Amino acid sequence: MPSDAYANDRAHVFHSWSAQGALNPLVISGGEGAWIWDEDGNRYLDFSSQLMNVNIGHQHPKLVAAIQEQAATLATIAPFHANEARSEAARLIAELAPGDLDMVFFTNGGAEANENAIRMAKLHTGRHKVLAMYRSYHGATAGSISLTGDPRRWPSEPALPGVVHFWGPYPYRSAFNATSEAEETSRALQHLADTIMVEGPGTIAAVILEPVVGTNGILVPPPGYLAGVRELCDANGILLIADEVMAGFGRCGEWFSIQHWNVTPDLICFAKGVNSGYVPLGGVVISQRVADTFKDRPYPGGLTYSGHPLACASAVASIGIFKEEGLVERSATLGETVVGPGLRELQDRHPAIGDVRGLGLFWAVELVKDRETREQLVPFNAAGADAAPVAEVVAACKKQGLLVFAHFNRVHVTPPLVTSEADLRAGIAILDEALTLADAHVA
Numbered sequence: 359m360p361s362d363a364y365a366n367d368r369a370h371v372f373h374s375w376s377a378q379g380a381l382n383p384l385v386i387s388g389g390e391g392a393w394i395w396d397e398d399g400n401r402y403l404d405f406s407s408q409l410m411n412v413n414i415g416h417q418h419p420k421l422v423a424a425i426q427e428q429a430a431t432l433a434t435i436a437p438f439h440a441n442e443a444r445s446e447a448a449r450l451i452a453e454l455a456p457g458d459l460d461m462v463f464f465t466n467g468g469a470e471a472n473e474n475a476i477r478m479a480k481l482h483t484g485r486h487k488v489l490a491m492y493r494s495y496h497g498a499t500a501g502s503i504s505l506t507g508d509p510r511r512w513p514s515e516p517a518l519p520g521v522v523h524f525w526g527p528y529p530y531r532s533a534f535n536a537t538s539e540a541e542e543t544s545r546a547l548q549h550l551a552d553t554i555m556v557e558g559p560g561t562i563a564a565v566i567l568e569p570v571v572g573t574n575g576i577l578v579p580p581p582g583y584l585a586g587v588r589e590l591c592d593a594n595g596i597l598l599i600a601d602e603v604m605a606g607f608g609r610c611g612e613w614f615s616i617q618h619w620n621v622t623p624d625l626i627c628f629a630k631g632v633n634s635g636y637v638p639l640g641g642v643v644i645s646q647r648v649a650d651t652f653k654d655r656p657y658p659g660g661l662t663y664s665g666h667p668l669a670c671a672s673a674v675a676s677i678g679i680f681k682e683e684g685l686v687e688r689s690a691t692l693g694e695t696v697v698g699p700g701l702r703e704l705q706d707r708h709p710a711i712g713d714v715r716g717l718g719l720f721w722a723v724e725l726v727k728d729r730e731t732r733e734q735l736v737p738f739n740a741a742g743a744d745a746a747p748v749a750e751v752v753a754a755c756k757k758q759g760l761l762v763f764a765h766f767n768r769v770h771v772t773p774p775l776v777t778s779e780a781d782l783r784a785g786i787a788i789l790d791e792a793l794t795l796a797d798a799h800v801a
Contacts, residue, residue: 361385361397374498375510389416392777394761402756405773405785406763410572410604410720411630414679415776421636424675428668437464437664447670450677451632451643454613457622461644463657464665468603468629469497471640472566474659475625476501478644479564479597481658482651486519487562489553489596491526493574496566496601505566508574509739524553526567527583528575530713530724531732539580547586559594564624569616572604573765576722578715584621597624597648603640604720607631608680608775611690611718618717624648633676634774639669685775689718696779697721697771700786710735710796721771723789725751728801734767735796747799754792760785 360368363385373381385397392415395401407413414421428443435441448462463478465471476488490496492507503511504518511517525533527546534545554562569584571577591598600623605615609631612618616626625648629640663669680686693716701721705711712726725735725748736745745766752764763770769789773782 363397391415391417392774392781400759402759402761403773403777403781403785403788404761405755405771405789406761407772407774408635409630410609410763410770410772411635413608413631413775414634414676414683414685415774418634418679418776420679421634421672421675424671425636425668428671432667434663435667437660437662441665441667441670443667443670443674444665447665447673447677450674451628451641454677455626455643456614456617456620458646459622459624459626459643460646461649463642463644464670465629465640465642465661466638466663466666466669467497467640468601468627469499469502469640470661471603471627471629471642472496472502472505472599472601473499475599475627475642476505476564476566477659478625478642478648478651478657479599482648483563483595483597485561485563487522487557488520489522489524489550489557489562489565491567491571492523493526493528493571493577494568494601495573496568497603522553522557522562524550526571526577527579528577529580530715540582543580543582543586546583547590550587551590554590554594554596559596562594562596564597564599565591566599566601568601568603568605569614569619569621570605570610570717570720572720575724575765575768576716576720576770578717579619581619584616584619588621588623591624599623599625599627601627603627603629604631607676608686608689609718609720609772611686611693613686615717615720633669633672636676637666637669637672638663639666639673683776689775692775692777692779692782693718693721696782697786700783701771704786704790704793707790708793708797709800710793716771719771719773719775719777723769723771723793725767725769725793725796727799733801735799736767738766740766747796750795751789751792754795755788758788758791760788760792762789 387397452460490505494507496502496505503514504521527542529542536542602614624645626643701714713724727733
């Protein structure tokens with residue numbers, strides 16, 4: 359007999375990105391740290407951090423207490439007022455950002471952050487085009503889905519005019535026939551330079567990119583690439599927007615992933631890990647020269663819940679937790695000493711693993727039918743029976759109490775930054791067993 363929670367969900371909740379009739383969701387009743395459990399008491403190790411956002415883990419007592427305290431003090435206030443929680447969250451976030459990114463515009467999530475970042479870029483430059491990568495995801499609102507470079511964009515087309523997509527670096531599947539990281543960097547930058555040339559530099563407001571591509575493969579850029587993009591933008595009066603929604607706040611072992619390469623963008627979009635999704639929150643960190651565009655000219659955008667006190671109080675508490683528990687450093691260390699080596703050991707044992715890549719606690723295992731040809735285990739944008747080989751791996755993990763995220767031919771390993779070393783090793787062991795199902799499909 360299904361519970362009321364399950365029955366009401368199926369009768370009344372319309373789920374995102376899903377055929378409603380095919381759903382059989384778990385009813386989650388609680389969580390702690392890296393673990394969640396359902397209403398029947400089954401426990402699951404959360405190797406996906408839900409949607410790569412629960413960076414400090416589930417139900418952190420200090421974060422829960424901060425939200426409760428703020429609710430008792432001031433539950434909501436309009437964004438045209440100032441309040442302590444909002445001001446302090448903005449100050450702390452600006453301190454973490456590189457260069458002179460000193461102003462923060464708060465949103466309710468990452469898609470709205472990207473929407474407002476491109477609006478700011480267009481108004482600042484007086485130009486109308488935005489370049490975005492294929493193999494990217496920037497959100498599902500009208501503008502952000504137009505920026506997105508994967509098939510989730512297709513049903514929303516025709517979309518925002520002026521968005522032009524280009525190929526970013528992906529050494530394992532080079533679009534440029536590169537045979538080394540140096541070649542990949544050089545050729546990818548030449549491709550971007552050529553795209554800028556033929557689109558007209560004077561028409562392009564911004565280049566937006568995920569410094570480490572998230573859902574579309576956890577693609578770590580080769581050395582020199584992001585610095586080269588920065589140089590191309592500077593040479594052509596184009597703003598650089600870093601979408602750090604997924605890769606930021608310790609996920610890659612830095613506060614913002616772009617700091618790995620000492621590159622300073624003009625705008626940073628954030629959400630997810632800023633407060634682990636306990637309350638909806640996102641935003642844009644803005645360089646002083648962009649902010650100055652609106653010193654005497656009104657910015658034509660806003661949100662009723664911009665800088666919501668509960669959300670901002672949770673961000674303040676979250677940043678404190680990151681610092682007190684050394685979570686950014688912990689992410690970097692565990693990636694180097696546990697997750698990276700552990701996944702590479704799986705690669706040695708499983709012929710279905712073509713590539714392993716990542717930083718911090720942000721990793722992908724790419725599955726293939728043939729290591730020599732690099733044929734994907736499932737085709738691009740596979741669904742239904744075509745996607746079954748990867749779906750089998752995910753289901754086998756779930757059966758053993760491990761929740762993983764998969765996209766096309768990749769399984770992602772993105773646990774909360776508080777996950778114990780023992781739990782990381784246990785999760786990798788479960789994945790090891792499940793990957794024998796993928797090996798069965800290898801030619």
